[in-house]
Amino acid sequence: MNLSINSPSSSLSIIDRVNKEREEKEEKLASGKRINSAADDAAGLQISERLTSQINGYEQLSVNAQDQINTNNVQSGQLSSISESLQRANVLSIQSANPLSDNNAIQGELDQLTEQINTIAGEALGNNSFISGLDANDPQATQQALEAAFTSINSDAAALGADSNALSSQVSSYEVTRVNVSESRSRIQDTDYASTGSEQQQLNTLLQAAVINKKDEDSRKGLLINQLV
Structure with a gap:
């Protein structure tokens, strides 16, 4: 799980990726299976x-x-x-x-x-x-x-x-x-519940950070538009 939020321009992409991974972890926790499909x-x-x-x-x-x-x-x-x-x-x-x-x-x-x-x-x-x-x-x-x-x-x-x-x-x-x-x-x-649960917590943290970063990015864009106008 190598995600980064250093680039503001990638915030939305990171949010999508983190959400997808969170869904995958939730499925594994809910089903009790690490492998739910060939994609896993x-x-x-x-x-x-x-x-x-x-x-x-x-x-x-x-x-x-x-x-x-x-x-x-x-x-x-x-x-x-x-x-x-x-x-x-x-x-x-x-x-x-x-x-x-x-x-x-x-x-x-x-x-x-x-x-x-x-x-x-x-x-x-x-x-x-x-x-x-x-x-x-x-x-x-x-x-x-x-x-x-x-x-x-x-x-x-x-x-x-x-x-x-x-x-x-x-x-x-x-x-x-x-x-x-x-x-x-x-x-x-x-499913390894301990490992998967820990990974899900990390993803939650990343998601929160990505959402905050996206809000900051949108705020800066709004400020720039106001200055140009």
Whole structure:
């Protein structure tokens, strides 16, 4: 900001220039941005736009990963529901070996559990024939079917947990990177309020001096005209 008011003939030009600079400083203070257009800093604006693109990209990656975690959580809940039903079927299978049990009633509940499990498995695993062969009159075959189902469910649940943990780590990494890039953009783009405010005060002082100088100049011109007349 190299302005001078030494030449009276340049007073009006200085006033215009100072006013323009004051408007620019006010815009930067109001917007909070040092770069509001390419005229402020073309190279800086280009870098800032590139960093903004990166920030938006990391934000979307984080959203995508979190949405997948949420999907995994829903599926994990479904697997837990299947596991609970399998546990109940296991109890019924053991109960069916009791000579005092009503195997017809047990079979009815096993059939209901089979339907419930396969309905949920159809949604969670895409397999609506996940389990079959639950027979109250054949506890051994039922136990084998249940064991295979438990093994499958536990494996799927472990895979979901591992995937969610990996995704959570990715989300954290995306967020850290986004914050770092945002800070880099801020250093380039954001207004330095202390510096800009100080410059604005200097401009106000220059403007006042230029206005006084212009009034003096006009006064001298008026005096000269009066003398000539």
